[in-house]
Amino acid sequence: MNKLILLLIFVNIVGQSPANAKKRSSVYPKHLRCEYLINPRGLDIMKPRFSWKLEATNNRGFGQRQTAYRVLVASVDKLLAQEQGDMWDSGWVASDNMQHIEYSGRDLQSDRTYYWQVQVKDESSTESAWSETATWSTGLFMPSEWQAKWIGSHEVYNPSVSDNNISDPWFRKLIELPEKPGKATLFVASVGYHELYVNGKRIGDQVLTPAVTDHTKRARYVAYDIAPELRKGTNVIALWLGTSWSIFPAYILQDGRPLTPLVTAQVAVYKEQSPKNGAVPMATICTDASWKTHPSPNRLLGKWDFGKMGGEIWDDRNTVPDWNDLTCDETSWKAATVYAIKLQLSAQPVEANRLFGEIRPVSIEARPDGSYRVDMGVNFAGWMEMAVNGNEGDTIRFQYSEREHDDMTFNLYSAYVIGPGRKGVFRNRFNYSSGRWITIQGLKEKPRVDDIRGWLVRTDYSDASRFECSDTLQNWIYDRVLWTFENLSLGGYIVDCPQRERMGYGGDAHATSETGMFNYQLGAFYTKWMQDWRDVQGTESMVGNMLDTSYARKAVGSGRLLQNGVLPHTAPTYWGGGGPAWGGIVVTLPWFMYEHYGDRRVLADNFELISGWLDFLNSHTQGDLLQRFGGQWDFLGDWLWPDATAEGMNNDKPETLCLNNAYYVFNMRTAAKIARLLGKKNEANRWEKQAEASAAAIHTHFFNAADNSYADGSMANLAAALLAEIPPAPIRDGVMQRLEREIREVRSGHIHAGITGGALLFKLLRNEGRDDLIYAMMSKETYPSWGYMKANGATTIWEMWEKDLPGHSLLHSSYLYPGAWYIDGLAGIRRHPDYPGFRRFIIRPPAQNATDVVWTTANFDSPSGLIKLRWSRMSGRLQLDITVPPNTVAILQLQPEDAIDISKYGTISALGEKDGRHCYELKPGRYLLGD
Known part of the structure; x- marks a missing residue:
């Protein structure tokens, strides 16, 4: 026995010797994504983009990098096992890029599945193992490929009744197949929600499908793999439609679209699992007049209207248990009605609900x-x-x-x-x-x-962060902010509240978008929402008719089609009041996405939208100042600040004109950066010039030299002016000091701002690294504060700072902006302003006296890899546990009293000082500092 053990040990040692083992790469590619999604189905993008992250093969190593990559794309998965890509072999590309690699192979075909994997070379040019295989499937690229008809039932909703009067209809179709298929992808687009069944079995676990979209222009299709449930012989495909958005007043048109749930669906059934180009399907099934329909026992209660979203009623006396199975008796079922409507059909580029x-x-x-x-x-x-x-x-x-x-x-x-x-x-x-x-x-x-x-x-997006600290109030706020965010993110956009309105306000998005990005994987989510904003552009906003719901697009009043750059205040929903900061989200959100994800395409896709919006605003300027436009609800500045109900609407007051002008300049400066990145120098020069002229006009009209304030001296106006770079350089520090005095002395450390003003305030303070001022506001437990909500039994974040005002939501998007600060402020994981996508990032723990927090721990799954950070202060000494993911660089920024002796660490380089902080460069690896 002992001789056998010795022999095995000898063989093992010989097997591991350099002469007998291939050198292992320091990194391995994982977490493959296509257009931000995991193995997406039905994409209608001709040149999709690939991304991956790297994991270290030795967790104790340092400096792991990618120096080259190779991507293979195949039409059949077995080709990848032979290291062949019949669709695309990128060859070795000398690059450290691992984000948004654009497909550059043969033309993709509609309704096909493609397989891909990636291999990289590390810092020593050693090749990694191939990644696991990832997939994506294509949708239908050309409108002419859609053969299916739009069908519905004969029941049509009557808007004049007090409640919905139609059933959620069933549809079914019997089909014959000569053999069991290898491939069958059913594309389903519906106006209103749908569920799909094949031979009595529900397909998929998604709910409230598809994602909400502007049904005056578009319907989104979902791709379902139904091949596993089809069999030789007779089969039944069944669809169940939900009334929901099909009767939403903002989607009611005057061109004859019926007010009833509608569906169009088709599937090409192939014998082969991976049919070749030009292969003929054994059957093609499309929705048409041959489908049968019957009322289901389910019906919408309410009107899917402002404050009338209602619920559902199920009448079990009318149930048909086998309605979706072969055993169902279709005798009493009627032929489906074919409707001739014109909607652009697009894939759903976002995770399902x-x-x-x-x-x-x-x-x-x-x-x-x-x-x-x-x-x-x-x-x-x-x-x-x-x-x-x-x-x-x-x-x-x-x-x-x-x-x-x-x-x-x-x-x-x-x-x-x-x-x-x-x-x-x-x-x-x-x-x-x-x-x-x-x-x-x-x-x-x-x-x-x-x-x-x-x-x-x-x-169904994924988490990106985990955070905890020594301050129990901060843990409660962080947890409730995220819980509230999740409750608002239903349908591929963020609603203001899920009960009264369900509208996608652009102004509220300032309070939610960076909180979302720092805590969740939302690249696909926000890409889809930006398409919604492109769809609604050119439609007039409220013009004061907040509760006029007869038609969203009528000849007079709310919703006229102006065909210019104007934007309503919500997308894809059209309704609601707002102001320039509401439409202005179309500039700021793409820029935030570029900073966070390194996504240039989102800038290019939305550049025309951005340009049109700024042209619209410019048409309402006089003497370089933006003038009031629209109706009562179209020029709001800040909204829902403390005591807002007592003070009344502020859209006719000078402070609102000041704030909206500052935001206009902020939009132009951001748009100019986008234009320069895209090589559009003329637009960049024009916006930069106008921004400077408008900034000077704002300073002339609204600056109060006596106390270095703007307009009413509110936090909102001071923050907006500073964020937009309104103050001339010599007085900027004085304006910042005035803002600090407003927070600490005038408001005794409490916040005094609302949705837009508060979001701008927190954005400014995060940019400035003023964790002390943010923490002052976040640590309060009296009105107005997040702690006040906790003290009054809240389980979600309220719409207003006041407690329990009738008619206002207790689950709302208003004050979610601290969610980003917990990651990039209190934890200290910050984006680098010069390196989008976290390939280089900043680690900056709060200064010693900025907060009362003594430790934090955070994991942030950035677009470039998992960043881990724990900091603590014991007896005033800062201790750090930092994990820098492969192929990234961390810039550690510390106060002078927290400086470290880098002679102890061979993988840390000193970079000198910046803004009074000592800066160090950390290569990939784990660092325990301060012991």
């Missing part, structure tokens, strides 16, 4: 009136499921509320009608509720906690 985090009740109270009050323990937007029982025809009603003392808020309610089986299960399908409390009426006995559960519904 899914259910997250099962929520159980914390208590159920029986009340004297026979109803039951359920406390779910947390305010959330999503689905509810409950087992019910009773006599046939009994109606069980559910009312949803954000407020403990109200049975129902914002007209959110659902119902279930008991069928002959005397019991059933209510579950959402094509709508969702929002609230913490549920009032249940009609039950004959108290439900059990196990009878009820809920789920958050949101777009």
Whole structure:
């Protein structure tokens, strides 16, 4: 036995000797993405982009880099195993780039699956192993490839009634196949939500599909792989449509589109799993008049209108259990109605909506009136499921509320009608509720906690960050900001609130977009939302008609098609009030995406949108100052600052003119940077010149020399002026000091700003590294503050600073801007201004006396890899644990009192001082500093 062990040890040593082993690369490519997505289906992009990250093969090593890459793309996966790419072999490209590598191979074909992998060379030119295989499939590139018709039922919604009057319809089609197919991708585009079934089985786990889009112009299709469920012989494909957005007033046109849910779908069925170009399908199935339809037992309650989003009612007396299976009797089903409508069909370039985090009740109270009050323990937007029982025809009603003392808020309610089986299960399908409390009426006995559960519904993006610190209040705020964000991100855009409006406000996006990017993987999400903004451009905004919902695009009033650069205040939803900072998100969001993801295409795709918007604003200037335009709700400045309801709307006051002009300059300066990057020198010069002229005009008209303030001296105006570089250089420090005095002395450390003003304030202070001023506001527990919300039992972030004002949401986007600061401020992981995409990034812990926090730990999965950072201060001494991912460089910036002796560390270089901080360069690897 001992001889055998010695022999094995000898063989193992010989096998590992240099003469017998190939040198291993220091890195390995992982986390492959195509257009930000993991193995996406149905992309309609002719030149998709590939990205990956690198992992170190030795966690104790330093300096791991990529010096070259090779990408293979194949039409059949087995070719990759032979290191062949029949679609594209990039060859070895000497580059350290691993983001947004554009496909440059043979022309892609519609409705095909492609396979790709990547190999890299490390800092020693050693080749890595090939990555795991990733895939993507294509959609239908040409409109002429769509053979399917738009179909719907004969039921059409009547806007004049008090409630929705049509059912969510079923559709089905029998098909015959000569053999089991190898490939069958069904493309489904719907106006309104849909679910897909094949031979009785639900396809996919996504919900509330497709993502919301502007149905005056576009419908998005979703690609489903149905080949595994098809079989030789007779099959049935079934679709269930939800009314939802099909009757949204802003999408009601005068060109004859019926007010009813619609669908168009088609599939080419192939024998082969990977058909060759030109292959003939064994069958092609398209929606047309041969499909059958029948009303389902489900119906939208409400009108899908402002404050009337309602819920759903299920009538179990009308259920047909096998409606989607072969056994169904179609005798009473009618032929589907074909509708001739014109909508551009596009792929859905964003993750689907899914259910997250099962929520159980914390208590159920029986009340004297026979109803039951359920406390779910947390305010959330999503689905509810409950087992019910009773006599046939009994109606069980559910009312949803954000407020403990109200049975129902914002007209959110659902119902279930008991069928002959005397019991059933209510579950959402094509709508969702929002609230913490549920009032249940009609039950004959108290439900059990196990009878009820809920789920958050949101777009299925991935997390990017984890954060925790020694300050329990900051942990609570961070957690609630993220929970609120998730509850608002349903449908491929951020809503202001999920219960009353469900609109994608551009102004609110300033409060959410960087919080989103620093905490979630949102490249695809924001790319899709920017397409929504392109779709709505050219449509007039509110003009004061906030509640006029008869038609979004009518001859007079709200929603005229002006065909210029004007933007409504929301996308893709059109409604809502706002001001220049609302439309201005079309400039700032693409720039934030470029800084964060290194994405140049998002700048190019939206450049015309940006240019049109600035041309529109320029047409409303006089003497280099932007003038008030639009109606009552079209020129808001800051919004929902403390005491805003008492002070009234501010859009006719000088401070609003000042703020909107400063934001206009901020837009122009940002747009000029975009233009220079894209090589558009004329536009860059024009915007830079106008920005300087407007900045001088703002300073002349609004600067108060006595105290170095602008307009009313508010935090919003001071921050906007500084962010837009309005103050001449000699007085900038004085204006910054005035802002500090406004926070510390005038407002006793409390914030006094709203949605837009607060977002601009936090953006400025984050840029300036003023963690001390942000922490002063974040550590308060009295009004107005986030801590005040906590002290008053909040489980989500409110719409207003005031407690429980009637008619206002307790789950809202207003004040989510601290979410970015927790990562790039309190944790200290910052973007480098000169290197987009985190290939170089900054580590800057807060100064010793900036906060009361004694330690933080954060993981940030950046576009270039996982950055880990823990800092702590023990007896005033800073200790750091930093992980710099492969192929990146960290710039460590420390206060003089925290300087380190680099002689102990061979992989750290001193870079000198900048802005009073000692700077060091850290190559990839893990560093324990300060021990």
